[in-house]
Amino acid sequence: MTGRVPAVAALGLVLGGLxxxxxxxxxxxxxxxxxxxxxxxxxxxxxxxxSQSLDLVFTNPEASPITVAAGSVTIAIATTQADCSASANxxxxxxxxxxxxxxxxxxxxxxxxxxxRAAWPVISMVETNVDQGACEGAPLALTYTGSASG
Amino acid sequence: xxxxxxxxxxxxxxVVVAILAGAAAxxxxxxxxxxxxxxxxxxxxxxxxxxxxAGYDSxxxxxxxxxxxxxxxxSITEFGNDITLANPGAQQLVSVxxxxxxxxxxxxxxxxxxxxxxxxxxxxxxxxxxxxxAAITDGxxxxxxxxxxxxxxxxAFVEQEFVYGITFDPAAGSSLxxxxxxSGTNLSxxxxxxxxTVWVNTTAGLGIAGDFPAxxxxxxxxxxxxxxxxxxxxxxxGAYGTPAQVLAGSADIPAVQVNVVGGTTPPLxxxxxxxxxxxxxxxPGSSPVHVNQVTTTVSTLSNTGSIxxxxxxxxxxxPIVNGPAVNxxxxxGTSLFPFSGTSISMTDDHxxxxxxxxxxxxxxxxxx
Numbered sequence: 001m002t003g004r005v006p007a008v009a010a011l012g013l014v015l016g017g018l019x020x021x022x023x024x025x026x027x028x029x030x031x032x033x034x035x036x037x038x039x040x041x042x043x044x045x046x047x048x049x050x051s052q053s054l055d056l057v058f059t060n061p062e063a064s065p066i067t068v069a070a071g072s073v074t075i076a077i078a079t080t081q082a083d084c085s086a087s088a089n090x091x092x093x094x095x096x097x098x099x100x101x102x103x104x105x106x107x108x109x110x111x112x113x114x115x116x117r118a119a120w121p122v123i124s125m126v127e128t129n130v131d132q133g134a135c136e137g138a139p140l141a142l143t144y145t146g147s148a149s150g
Numbered sequence: 151x152x153x154x155x156x157x158x159x160x161x162x163x164x165v166v167v168a169i170l171a172g173a174a175a176x177x178x179x180x181x182x183x184x185x186x187x188x189x190x191x192x193x194x195x196x197x198x199x200x201x202x203x204a205g206y207d208s209x210x211x212x213x214x215x216x217x218x219x220x221x222x223x224x225s226i227t228e229f230g231n232d233i234t235l236a237n238p239g240a241q242q243l244v245s246v247x248x249x250x251x252x253x254x255x256x257x258x259x260x261x262x263x264x265x266x267x268x269x270x271x272x273x274x275x276x277x278x279x280x281x282x283x284a285a286i287t288d289g290x291x292x293x294x295x296x297x298x299x300x301x302x303x304x305x306a307f308v309e310q311e312f313v314y315g316i317t318f319d320p321a322a323g324s325s326l327x328x329x330x331x332x333s334g335t336n337l338s339x340x341x342x343x344x345x346x347t348v349w350v351n352t353t354a355g356l357g358i359a360g361d362f363p364a365x366x367x368x369x370x371x372x373x374x375x376x377x378x379x380x381x382x383x384x385x386x387x388g389a390y391g392t393p394a395q396v397l398a399g400s401a402d403i404p405a406v407q408v409n410v411v412g413g414t415t416p417p418l419x420x421x422x423x424x425x426x427x428x429x430x431x432x433x434p435g436s437s438p439v440h441v442n443q444v445t446t447t448v449s450t451l452s453n454t455g456s457i458x459x460x461x462x463x464x465x466x467x468x469p470i471v472n473g474p475a476v477n478x479x480x481x482x483g484t485s486l487f488p489f490s491g492t493s494i495s496m497t498d499d500h501x502x503x504x505x506x507x508x509x510x511x512x513x514x515x516x517x518x
Contacts, residue, residue, distance in 0.1 A: 034181030045192030047437045049479055052189065066181055077189075125191060127479070132440070135191050142187035149180050 036060045036102065038073065038144035040109075042123065046140075049127035051093065053120040056144070057109045060102040066150035068100045073146040075121055081138035089135050094122040102148070195435030197480060199444060199515035202244050202428030202488050203413030205235035206340030208331040209249055209405050211416060211423070213294040217389045217401035218251045218327035222320035224359040228265075228351035228372045229328055230315035231403055232343040240270045240307040241410040244428070244488050246299045248316055249405035251292035254325025256284040262318040264299040270307040276300065282326060294329065302486045308410070311343055315351070315372055316404070330389060330401035338417050342403055346378030346393065360385040377402055409488065418468065418511070421498030427470070428488035429515055431480050438479035441517050446470050446492050449514035455505035463506035470494045476517070 040056040056073065060066050077090040098119040102108055110120050123142070125135070219229055235241060246264050258281045265275040276299040283293045316328055333342040350358065351372040357364040363380035382391035382400060391400045407416070411430040418425060427446055433439045447470060454463040473491020494513075496506070 034179055036181055036183040038183045038185035040185075040187040042187070042189030045190050045437065047192045047194075047479075048440060049438065054187065056187075058183070062181065068183070073183075123189060129477070131442070133194075137193045138191045140189040140191070142189060144183070144185045144187065146183040147180060148183060 034062055034066075036062070036066060036068075036146075036148060038146055040142070040144070042140075042142075046090070046123070046125040048125050048132050051122050051124035053117055053122050054142075055109050055111050055120060056096070057107060058100070058102045059107040060104060060148075062104060062150070064104050064150055066102050066148040068096065068102065068146055068148045070098050070119075071095050072148070073121060073144060075123060076143040076145075077123060078141045078143070079135070079138045080141075081135060083134035084132075084138045086140070089126055089128065089132060090140065091124050091126055092121065093124050094120075096121050096146075192437050194439045195433060195437075197439055197441060197517065198432045198434070199517060200411050200430045200432065201413065201415070201513060201515070202409055202411055202430055202486065203415050204339045204407050205237060205241055205410040205413040206233050206406070206408040207416055208333070208337045208340075208342075208403055209247065209296070209407045209416070210329075210331055210336050213249070215249065215251060215294060215329040215331070215401070215405060216399075217330040217386075218292070219330055219389075219404070220327045220361065221318065222324040224352060224361045225320070225354040226350055226352045226358075227320065228315040228317045228349075229404065230265075230313060230349040230372075231406070232311065232313045232347070232349065232374065233406075233408070234311045234341045234343045235308070235408065235410065236340045236414065237410075237412055238310050240309055241412055242430070242484065242486075243269070243274075243301045243304070243306045243308045244409040244411065244413075244430075244486055245301055246276075246314065247296050247407040247409070248299070249329035249331075250280075250282060250295050250297055251327050251329050252282040252295070252325055253285050253289055253292045253327065255288070257282040257323055257326060260318060260323050260326070262297065262316065262323075265315045265317065266306075266308060266312050267315070268309055268312045270309065274301065274304060274306045276304070285325070292327070302488060308408075313349055314406070314408075315349060329405040331403055331405040332396060332399050332401050333403045334397040335399050336401075336405070337403070339414055340408070344374065345396070346402075347374045347376055348403065349373065350375050357383065362386075362390055366390070411484065411486070415494060415511070418494065418496040420467075420496050420503050420506075422496060424471070424493040424495035426489070427492040427494055427513065428486070428490050429492070430484050430486050431476070431517070432484045433480045433482050436482055438481050441476045441478065441480050443472075443475040443477075444487075444490070444492075444515060444517045445472055446494075447514050447516075448494075448511055450512045451506075452510045452512065454509045455507060457502075457505055460502045460505050461499060463503070463509050465511075467497050467499065467503070467506060468494055468511050469497065470513075
């Protein structure tokens, strides 16, 4: 009896190891990368010294839920309006500040997921204390990138 | 036997843990997300700028008051008047200035309340503690102080006509009187709604302690009393009295200036003191608008004279000193700048400037 113990235990470890190895192999074989999409528009116009919270919308096409980690969403702001420097006039003072779980095969907004507004990402127009008239009425393009696990 | 059974249990447990570990590793993956969105900056609304100034003014700019109303010696607890502002309609109240005269020792931090009973939104009041310097000569030459009640934070709108009352503890301010002006000669802006009356709350009787004409009867509570029913009291000459006495300069109304949005600057005189110009900036939009410098200029003159041989009245006779830049975001609604630092004066050309007498100076405001 005593001599059979390591053999069975080793079998279990090997099985586990094979399964783990199968995960890496799967990726190596070229499965399409797991992706999700992030969208979201500011609901109100920005003025110098004001901010907008973004009710981001996550689309998870996978068959299992994903978790978007706090701080993992980055936002880039750009504008084509002449003489309006995006870097000088706009900022992202806050990223997503809480982990967000997106159900499998679903499209959900932060508000749909009952994420508190205080945890939503925030964009702002900086009060530069100089004339910012060049940015008046400027359309802003927001580009989101992020990562999730699940 | 017990030892063997325990080892079997250990084996089973080890296998299960290993499989679970493998399963967990299999389920775990990472994914990347991306996407786009949009935002837009707002467009600024055009703001409008209105002058803050007197809608009613019975102050005497030189402080040359001849009469005042004693509270303690006439058992008065509230004193006021029914007045009519120069412009029609409801107007945003900014401040009320009351002239006081102190006949005795200096008074420190005396609470005084100014109440207005019929504003658009109901009665309003402002209580502040004022200090007054001692009389120049105790008992015979009073000091004069203009006390300003600041209503700018209340956002209150007053009707064109309203009754105001001034209240303080007569015992604490026994030497303090409200200065009186003449409705016949000192009222430069607005009108005295009911000439020959003022509002008083007193426990004194007919003639109200000898300060009013002998025929003046007190009302119940804070009430209108008739001050022109007879000649001035012999013990208080120069106060109240017949219409003829008032027209001759007898002081009959409290010396008060009511400043509103849309009001005017007190009268200017050649070489006289510069008068401050306050303004209100109204942002009709729903978002803040940045305003940098507000510039005030004299746009036109009207009601000028045409006396042949006298110098023509010109806008250049009214120099304006503009205050510092506002340089702030103006929230939606009306923001008040009663102490803008801007002022206007009238030059003394050392010639006859009669063509400017009663001239109306029209101001223009612009901002960037």
